[in-house]
Amino acid sequence: MRNLPAFTLAGYDKGRGKLTQALWFAVMNTVFMAWFTPARLRVALLRAFGADIGTGVLIRHRVRVLWPWKLTVGDHTWIGEGAWLLNLEPITIGANVCVSQEALLCTGSHDHRAADFRYGNAPIAVEDGAWVAARATVLAGVTVGRHAVAAAGSVVHKDLPELTLQTMDGRRRPVDEPK
Structure with a gap:
């Protein structure tokens, strides 16, 4: 039996104070996600709020990042339009990774067995050369290995x-070695 009024933030650390959180939300929703903001300014804004971002990173418009200070992105990685990095816990994205349009990386979850629905969060890692395709979802605690592919619409x-390669129906098969 679920008792949602019993839910608390026990054990969850947002990593920054309320003022920094509010400032980030203001910047994210007015400048960072806007279509007219240059990609290099998006990278600079993430770095200003504590993200560790490599060189040559491309971040398209409408990307949402919950907490920049819990984000690490390697060199020459692309994050596509409308991607959502829901990082209650750290997300680490390697080099030469493609996170495609409207992909969701979600580190948050709940313990469905607990009446108070307490958090069951865990970090996500996407290793070098991987591809999280359009509208794919990567859930809490998952590592997407080197040069692995989460196909469009798949749930990892x-x-x-x-x-x-994981297909939309959950099947897995080897992919060819990158050239």
């Missing part, structure tokens, strides 16, 4: 080994 709920 357990680790995806390197050089593995």
Whole structure:
């Protein structure tokens, strides 16, 4: 039986104070996500709020990042239009990764067995050369391995080994070695 009024933020650390959180939300919703904001300014804004962003990173418009200070992105990575990095816990994205349009990386969850619906959050790692395709979802605690592919519309709920493709129906098969 669920008792949602019993829910608390126990054990969850947002990582910054309320003023920084509010300032980030203001910047994210007015400048960062806007179509007219240059990609390099988006990178600069994330860095200003504590993200560790490599060189040559491309972040398109309408990207949402919950907490920049819990984000690490490697060199030459692309994050596509409308992607949502829901990082209650750290998200680490390697080098030469493509996170496509409207993909969701969600580190947050709840313990469905607990009456108070307490958090069941866990970090996400997307390793070098991986591709999280359009509208794919990567859930809390998952590692997407090197050069692995989460196909469009797929839901990755357990680790995806390197050089593995997960299809929308959840099937997995090897992918060819990158050239």
